[in-house]
Amino acid sequence: MHAKVSPLGLRFFAHDAARADCPLTGETANHRLLKSAIAAAVRAAGWHATLEATGPQGRWRADVLATSPDGDRRVAWEAQLARQHDDDTLARTKRYTGDGVEVVWVFDRPVASSAPAVRVEVEQNGIRVAAPLMRLHVDRCEPGACSRYRDLPVTPPCPGHERWEPATLDLDAFVGLICRDAALWVRMPVAAIKQDASAGRSTGWWWTSPVYLRRAEVVREAQRATDAQVSGERAAMQQARREAELRRSQLVRRRLEDAERHAERLAALVERQERLTPVVIRQVTAQMGTPPWHLPADFEHAMGVSVIADHHVVAVVCPVASRITGEVADRLAGVTVYVASDRERRAIANKCRGGQRIVLLAGDDLS
Numbered sequence: 001m002h003a004k005v006s007p008l009g010l011r012f013f014a015h016d017a018a019r020a021d022c023p024l025t026g027e028t029a030n031h032r033l034l035k036s037a038i039a040a041a042v043r044a045a046g047w048h049a050t051l052e053a054t055g056p057q058g059r060w061r062a063d064v065l066a067t068s069p070d071g072d073r074r075v076a077w078e079a080q081l082a083r084q085h086d087d088d089t090l091a092r093t094k095r096y097t098g099d100g101v102e103v104v105w106v107f108d109r110p111v112a113s114s115a116p117a118v119r120v121e122v123e124q125n126g127i128r129v130a131a132p133l134m135r136l137h138v139d140r141c142e143p144g145a146c147s148r149y150r151d152l153p154v155t156p157p158c159p160g161h162e163r164w165e166p167a168t169l170d171l172d173a174f175v176g177l178i179c180r181d182a183a184l185w186v187r188m189p190v191a192a193i194k195q196d197a198s199a200g201r202s203t204g205w206w207w208t209s210p211v212y213l214r215r216a217e218v219v220r221e222a223q224r225a226t227d228a229q230v231s232g233e234r235a236a237m238q239q240a241r242r243e244a245e246l247r248r249s250q251l252v253r254r255r256l257e258d259a260e261r262h263a264e265r266l267a268a269l270v271e272r273q274e275r276l277t278p279v280v281i282r283q284v285t286a287q288m289g290t291p292p293w294h295l296p297a298d299f300e301h302a303m304g305v306s307v308i309a310d311h312h313v314v315a316v317v318c319p320v321a322s323r324i325t326g327e328v329a330d331r332l333a334g335v336t337v338y339v340a341s342d343r344e345r346r347a348i349a350n351k352c353r354g355g356q357r358i359v360l361l362a363g364d365d366l367s
Contacts, residue, residue: 034079034106034120035063037127041175042066042077060095062103066179075102075178086113102180114205116185120171127171132205134188134213135167138219151237152230159222162215164188164208176205183207225354272340273305273318276361278337280307280315289312302328304337318344324351334357 035051042049046069053065053076062076076096078087089105093115096103105117111132118129139161141147146158169177176363177183186207278296284307285291292309294317300306304319313334321344324332329352337358339345345358 028081030108030122031063031079031081034081034127036076037171038064038077038079038106041172042179044172044181045176047179055095055099055101059099060092060101062096062101065101066175066177069076070280073102073181074100075104077175078103078105080105081108086115089113089115089117091299116205116207118174118207129169129171129174131166132207133167133169134164134206134212136208136216137163138215139163143367149226152233156230159226160219163218177209182209182211184213186213187198200254201317211276248284269318269320272344276317276338276340277305277307279361280305280317282310284314300328301331301335319348321347321351324348328354329356 024129039049039051044352048067048069050065050067051063054061054062056059060076063079064077066075066077078092090113093103095103103116105111105113105115108118108121108267109119110118111119118133119131121128121130135351141158141161143157144155146155147161150153174183185205185207188208214247237283269365273296281292281294288309290309292314295306295308297303298306298313298316301316302319302321302323305317306313307315307317313331313335316332316340317338318340319328319332319337333353333356335357337348337352337356338361339358340350340361342360345360349356349358
């Protein structure tokens with residue numbers, strides 16, 4: 001092999017001539033370059049790196065097998081630049097884990113499998129892990145303005161809000177985190193993720209730091225504690241809202257019932273007036289010799305039907321007792337009031353002046 005420099009300026013070793021017995025035969029320059037970069041990063045982290053290491057009975061062959069100095073941990077790094085079905089990725093991962101070997105897949109395309117993996121991008125000055133990495137930010141509201149407690153009249157101190165965002169790292173830095181067991185492959189709640197379009201289709205699995213996970217749990221615990229602290233006040237407010245809503249419902253119901261009763265009373269009044277008015281007109285015609293005219297719902301005579309002859313009111317049919325004010329009572333004093341029941345007569349008499357003439361038309365009077 002001899003040293004070469006890629007078009008992007010990265011250094012790597014290339015075969016002078018392909019040999020059938022060489023494990024690197026058939027590999028692209030990019031694949032060999034990526035394996036070399038991973039191996040270099042593993043060694044820079046203080047671990048041993050073996051290229052094309054094979055497992056027992058040939059169950060697996062790792063592009064780079066990283067082994068910790070004490071031999072307790074082994075991590076297989078797979079530089080998978082060729083297309084591979086997700087099922088194959090998961091099956092090969094299972095063979096590694098069955099032998100107690102951790103595995104990290106390195107793709108040059110968006111990660112679609114739930115197997116531990118990253119997507120890398122080759123840049124002018126190195127290789128970057130572009131996804132899927134998550135970094136935690138903890139935001140705090142201004143004093144007295146926490147968005148979680150806007151419903152309370154007095155807002156408690158903000159317990160913090162976790163915000164996860166995608167991040168990137170140099171390949172060397174990411175490999176170092178894996179070797180230090182400082183990066184975990186975990187399923188993140190979709191609601192917590194501010195999705196990065198460059199990450200591709202998200203499976204919900206991301207790399208992040210256990211420090212971030214612990215910090216996020218501290219924030220959630222603070223939120224739970226604050227929620228418990230204000231639970232009594234919030235319950236009382238909810239109860240007050242329910243009672244206010246009940247009162248509003250009862251008020252609306254009473255208003256509807258009142259409206260229905262008013263409509264019923266109005267209909268009954270109109271029915272009485274329409275039944276009595278022709279009788280009164282016949283009587284007035286017989287007395288006056290000429291037919292009078294009538295004015296329904298006369299406001300000046302308590303919404304009764306005013307019967308008018310010789311340019312003045314001579315009778316009022318079924319005025320509304322509750323509409324009889326002192327002024328209306330004075331107007332009714334000089335006319336005859338006609339009613340349809342004794343109850344109506346008593347109600348009107350209580351509102352009129354003494355000596356008010358009230359005639360009850362019932363039975364034979366209406367024929």
